[in-house]
Amino acid sequence: MMMTTPNLTVNIAGVTLANPVVTASGTFGFGREYGTLYPLSELGAIAVKGLTLKERPGNAPPRVAETPAGMLNSVGLQNPGVEAFIREELPWLKAQGAVVIANIAGNTIEDYCAMAERLSDTAVDLIELNISCPNVKAGGVAFGTSCASVAAITAAVRGACRKPLIVKLSPNVTDIAEIAVSAVDHGADALSLINTLLGMRIDIATRRPVLANNVGGLSGPAVRPIAVRMVWQVRGRVSVPIIGMGGVATWEDAVEMLLAGANAVAVGTALYADPFASVKITRGLREYLERHGMADVQELVGAVQAH
Amino acid sequence: MGRLILRGERCDNGLAMSFTVTTCPLVEARAPRADLADFTVRCPEIARAARPGQFIMVRCGDFTLRRPISICDADGDLVRFVFEVRGTGTAWLAERTVGDALDILGPQGNGFTLGDTSRPAVFVGGGIGIFPLLHACKPFGARAAVLLGFRTAGLISMVEDFQAAGADVRLATDDGTAGHHGLVTDLLRARCDAGAVDAIFACGPKPMLRATAAIAEEREIPCQLSLEQRMACGVGACLGCAQKIRRPDGTETYAHVCSDGPVFEASVVVW
Numbered sequence A: 001m002m003m004t005t006p007n008l009t010v011n012i013a014g015v016t017l018a019n020p021v022v023t024a025s026g027t028f029g030f031g032r033e034y035g036t037l038y039p040l041s042e043l044g045a046i047a048v049k050g051l052t053l054k055e056r057p058g059n060a061p062p063r064v065a066e067t068p069a070g071m072l073n074s075v076g077l078q079n080p081g082v083e084a085f086i087r088e089e090l091p092w093l094k095a096q097g098a099v100v101i102a103n104i105a106g107n108t109i110e111d112y113c114a115m116a117e118r119l120s121d122t123a124v125d126l127i128e129l130n131i132s133c134p135n136v137k138a139g140g141v142a143f144g145t146s147c148a149s150v151a152a153i154t155a156a157v158r159g160a161c162r163k164p165l166i167v168k169l170s171p172n173v174t175d176i177a178e179i180a181v182s183a184v185d186h187g188a189d190a191l192s193l194i195n196t197l198l199g200m201r202i203d204i205a206t207r208r209p210v211l212a213n214n215v216g217g218l219s220g221p222a223v224r225p226i227a228v229r230m231v232w233q234v235r236g237r238v239s240v241p242i243i244g245m246g247g248v249a250t251w252e253d254a255v256e257m258l259l260a261g262a263n264a265v266a267v268g269t270a271l272y273a274d275p276f277a278s279v280k281i282t283r284g285l286r287e288y289l290e291r292h293g294m295a296d297v298q299e300l301v302g303a304v305q306a307h
Numbered sequence B: 001m002g003r004l005i006l007r008g009e010r011c012d013n014g015l016a017m018s019f020t021v022t023t024c025p026l027v028e029a030r031a032p033r034a035d036l037a038d039f040t041v042r043c044p045e046i047a048r049a050a051r052p053g054q055f056i057m058v059r060c061g062d063f064t065l066r067r068p069i070s071i072c073d074a075d076g077d078l079v080r081f082v083f084e085v086r087g088t089g090t091a092w093l094a095e096r097t098v099g100d101a102l103d104i105l106g107p108q109g110n111g112f113t114l115g116d117t118s119r120p121a122v123f124v125g126g127g128i129g130i131f132p133l134l135h136a137c138k139p140f141g142a143r144a145a146v147l148l149g150f151r152t153a154g155l156i157s158m159v160e161d162f163q164a165a166g167a168d169v170r171l172a173t174d175d176g177t178a179g180h181h182g183l184v185t186d187l188l189r190a191r192c193d194a195g196a197v198d199a200i201f202a203c204g205p206k207p208m209l210r211a212t213a214a215i216a217e218e219r220e221i222p223c224q225l226s227l228e229q230r231m232a233c234g235v236g237a238c239l240g241c242a243q244k245i246r247r248p249d250g251t252e253t254y255a256h257v258c259s260d261g262p263v264f265e266a267s268v269v270v271w
Ligand SMILES: Cc1cc2nc3c(=O)[nH]c(=O)nc-3n(C[C@H](O)[C@H](O)[C@H](O)COP(=O)(O)OP(=O)(O)OC[C@H]3O[C@@H](n4cnc5c(N)ncnc54)[C@H](O)[C@@H]3O)c2cc1C
Pocket: A065, A066, B055, B065, B066, B067, B068, B069, B070, B071, B081, B082, B083, B084, B085, B086, B087, B088, B089, B090, B091, B128, B131, B132, B227, B228, B229, B230, B231, B262
């Protein structure tokens, strides 16, 4: 029997990732911290912290709280603004050999378009439209919860954007497949899902919410079954590449996400218990493919045999 | 008063300050009280890199988030940390026994800038905030005045360790069961009245830190505070552990306790 190394590469809207394991936006900063542990080029891609047109200070603390098998966050898109990113973070990230996904968020459609336009002239590889952040008052998730608004913002940004466009979907909707179809029909080259689920924790001693923002986004293993279900539902309706995320912590979780229909997975919250989670998942996937004599990781995509 | 404080320090290669994630054996586990654990792990990478005031992120079983705990002392290959059982994570950790392997990330954060250790300095600690002061006060020997505040006598710990380091230790309790009946900041005020103090280093509950900062400002004594905040990554990546600070130009922003701190110049902290 001939043993060949399985092909782990994945093509997302014309951009080749060395492997299907990327970092989830907002969980990995701009790579400078976990980059002390392993070369950033070992990751399929890095989705950077959500960017806004102008610097944003973010929400008051406390911003994070642990939950059963997960966590809540209400960071509130603290970031230095798109220009500072282009000037101070992007050249460094590209010098590390990383494929860079710029995650953008705004208060208005004009903000999103201005950022997409600006980033189109840079070395960014893909743009991820974050219309699913539950932690900011105006904009954010408000754009992501109806088909009409998803259609409008996707079409507008598509017109302004000369990079492959990923639309990141919110799970805080009634029918995510409908939303996904709207995004694809109006120009999304790829989809990523899921962003966090809106949640809350209350300190029973003080009778006050644990987060200063009262509510926050739930992530981690607790949300994985929801993410898998949503990826599966969306895969049933669209053929564009999907980056699946939500609680992926091990290679087994990644295989599950791929079987549901994702072409790649993103890892976020799992990094906090194990900063090596993403690179371990890539290794685990490779070994899994070898054990099963599979030539290409993409053979797993959508291969679930539903009842 | 050099360092500032908008993002964690960077190395020349653009990376954040390096840290290690490692599995290390618990070599000593003491329980000075039922709800207090005094642990020593053998961890050469962290022990050698650790500077006073830095902390570690300890993985606790299957919990999603690691727990931040200050480095109490680092000596040779050994790292000592002391923690109170507060909730489920620290309860799990306190049950570990000698020989168990702990998964630790660190050392992390910007610790105390000790400055000239041949000059007298005052260390102010309250509750669980006393632990990181041991590593920091050691280089000062007998020039360290260590003022420790507790709720009640039963909660007093570590006094012998500070004395063994040569420090002049004074106690205060809220209920008067040991030492000065009152606040540890009363002791600080008295100490400042008694003679020149070149630097103040403090760690403890927020009201204590705030009062310490006020005394330092009033008397124009350089003062560094070690702050706490809820953390997820512990390394500067998630932006979860925000602390409002004042920039040199007077504007305010959120810095991060894990990477810009935990130690901040008292004068930049916005309360
Ligand atoms: C930089 C730093 C250094 C610290 N050093 C020490 C030390 O040397 N000794 C010591 O006893 N304690 C220390 N603490 C506090 C310690 O981290 C908390 O007591 C511990 O995280 C509680 O975990 P738990 O699972 O028992 O509590 P739970 O309440 O069950 O924890 C739930 C979540 O809240 C977080 N959390 C709860 N209390 C705190 C707190 N006070 N600060 C930050 N996060 C908290 C936990 O990390 C966890 O994510 C330090 C905290 C920080 C930020």
